Amino acid sequence: MMKTTIKSLFLLTCMTLSVHAFAQTTLNHCVIQEPLPTKHMTAAFFNVEHTGPDVAIERLEIPAISEHIELHRMKMNHHVMSMEKIDNPTLTQGITAFQKGGDHAMIMNIPDDRLPKAGEQFEMILLLKDGTQASCQAIVKNAKDLMNSTHPHH
Numbered sequence: 001m002m003k004t005t006i007k008s009l010f011l012l013t014c015m016t017l018s019v020h021a022f023a024q025t026t027l028n029h030c031v032i033q034e035p036l037p038t039k040h041m042t043a044a045f046f047n048v049e050h051t052g053p054d055v056a057i058e059r060l061e062i063p064a065i066s067e068h069i070e071l072h073r074m075k076m077n078h079h080v081m082s083m084e085k086i087d088n089p090t091l092t093q094g095i096t097a098f099q100k101g102g103d104h105a106m107i108m109n110i111p112d113d114r115l116p117k118a119g120e121q122f123e124m125i126l127l128l129k130d131g132t133q134a135s136c137q138a139i140v141k142n143a144k145d146l147m148n149s150t151h152p153h154h
Contacts, residue, residue, distance in 0.1 A: 023052025030138035044105040056129040057089040
């Protein structure tokens, strides 16, 4: 009986560890839109590629720019496009796109001395509630270059 219990616990532990070992999250195509003149907020776009079980997003950080970043969703309401904060965002298996006109990050309360300029790069860090994280270097593009891109999140 004791041997069976120990074997069962060992197998359960291995299975739990293997799920975490095979779960992987990566960020790519990270872009920050250069803020418009007189604005202290802007948007960021990126793709998240996730394998493994669903995992909740804790927060997105771009420490060199602002401590106030929210994930938002564009939503059509009575033929009017509006933006709303995403409550309890969760990653599922596959690619989740945060892109212009859809889900995206809003970088708010940017101090004057931290306003990002086209051509600069900043580390973007996605923290997940399972304790893991993914990061990438986000390039800053002006609105015109972002709009002219065939894939705004590239």
